[in-house]
Amino acid sequence: MTPAPESDAATKESLPLNAIRVFVTIAREESVTRAAQVLGITQSAASRHLAVLERHLGAKLIERRGRRSSLTDFGKLFADAVGEPLDAIAFAVQRMRRSRTDANRIVVRTSLSTFAYTTLIPNLQAFSEEMGATTVDLVTSLSAPTLTEDYDVLITRDLRVTEPSDHWELLRENIVCVGAPELVAGRTLEFAKSAPMLTVTSRPDILPRWLTAMCMESGDIQIGARYDHHYLALPAVTTGQGLLVAPEILVSRLVNEGLVEVLAGSRTLSGMRYRAYAIDRSGNPDLSRIFCRWLVRLCRSALAGKITCGKHDMIKGD
Incomplete structure (x- = not known):
C-alpha cells in the first residue's frame, strides 16, 4: 500500500486543541515567554506546542528575528480566526462548571492587595x-479581568466593568500622611518637609497628588526608603522609619490601635473611588450581592474606627 502523503496524514491527526490554546495566548501576549x-x-513546553501546531497546519505561525519574534501573516489570520471561538468555549465551560459548584461559596477578585490584607481578610470570618x-x-491580580475568568465579585479602584453587573461604591479614597506616634505627636504639616518620606512604587500617583493638595513640591521633602506595595511599607512606618502617604482605609486599623498617627492637616481626597461589582454571570448572584452590601458596611465601619482585629459592629442590617 502506498503511504499517504504527509499533508493527508496531517489532516487525520487529532486536532491539537492544547497547542491552539497556547498559540492564541502567545499571539495575545506577543511573547512565548x-x-x-x-x-x-515552561517556555520549552510552549515552544513544543507551537511546533506541533505549525506541523499540523503546514505553515509557520511565528517568525523569529534574533531575540525578537512576531506573527507571520498566516499566524495573524489564524489567531483572528480561532481567538474568539476559543474564548466562547472557555466561557461556556466556566458557566457549566460553576453551575455545579458549592452554593455557599464565591470567588472575589481584586487588584487591591493591601486593602485585602488590612481590611478584607481579617473580617471574612465574620461574614x-x-x-x-x-x-x-x-484572588489578587494586577491584570485587567476578562470574560473567561472564574470570579463572582470584583473589587476595583477607578476601574469600570463593562460586562453586565450590579455595582456599589465602597468609598471615595482619602489619602493621609501617617507616622509612628512618637515621631508625629504634636507635629504640624511642616514636619513633612524634614522627615524621611517612604514611597510605594505600585502607587506612584499618591505622593504627587498629596503634595499638590498640600501646596508642596517634590523638592520640599526628603525621599526615604522605597517599597513595592503598601503592605510592605506599613511595618516600616509603624517602627518609626519615616512618614508615609497612604489611602486612609489602609491605615485606619493601625490608627485605631494607636500604632500610627495622622499628621495634622494632611488629609485630602485622591479623586479615586473603590467599587465592588457583582457579576451577572456569577454562579451565586444573590450571595455575591449580599457580599457587596456587606463590604460597603465594612468600609464605613473601618473608617469610623468601629472594627479592630477583624471584629466589627456593623455586620447585620443593610
Whole structure:
C-alpha cells in the first residue's frame, strides 16, 4: 500500500486543541515567554506546542528575528480566526462548571492587595459566620479581568466593568500622611518637609497628588526608603522609619490601635473611588450581592474606627 502523503496524514491527526490554546495566548501576549508564564508552563513546553501546531497546519505561525519574534501573516489570520471561538468555549465551560459548584461559596477578585490584607481578610470570618459558613475564595491580580475568568465579585479602584453587573461604591479614597506616634505627636504639616518620606512604587500617583493638595513640591521633602506595595511599607512606618502617604482605609486599623498617627492637616481626597461589582454571570448572584452590601458596611465601619482585629459592629442590617 502506498503511504499517504504527509499533508493527508496531517489532516487525520487529532486536532491539537492544547497547542491552539497556547498559540492564541502567545499571539495575545506577543511573547512565548510571557504566554508560558500566563499558562503556568515552561517556555520549552510552549515552544513544543507551537511546533506541533505549525506541523499540523503546514505553515509557520511565528517568525523569529534574533531575540525578537512576531506573527507571520498566516499566524495573524489564524489567531483572528480561532481567538474568539476559543474564548466562547472557555466561557461556556466556566458557566457549566460553576453551575455545579458549592452554593455557599464565591470567588472575589481584586487588584487591591493591601486593602485585602488590612481590611478584607481579617473580617471574612465574620461574614462567613453570618452567612452560615460561607467560603470566600480571594484572588489578587494586577491584570485587567476578562470574560473567561472564574470570579463572582470584583473589587476595583477607578476601574469600570463593562460586562453586565450590579455595582456599589465602597468609598471615595482619602489619602493621609501617617507616622509612628512618637515621631508625629504634636507635629504640624511642616514636619513633612524634614522627615524621611517612604514611597510605594505600585502607587506612584499618591505622593504627587498629596503634595499638590498640600501646596508642596517634590523638592520640599526628603525621599526615604522605597517599597513595592503598601503592605510592605506599613511595618516600616509603624517602627518609626519615616512618614508615609497612604489611602486612609489602609491605615485606619493601625490608627485605631494607636500604632500610627495622622499628621495634622494632611488629609485630602485622591479623586479615586473603590467599587465592588457583582457579576451577572456569577454562579451565586444573590450571595455575591449580599457580599457587596456587606463590604460597603465594612468600609464605613473601618473608617469610623468601629472594627479592630477583624471584629466589627456593623455586620447585620443593610
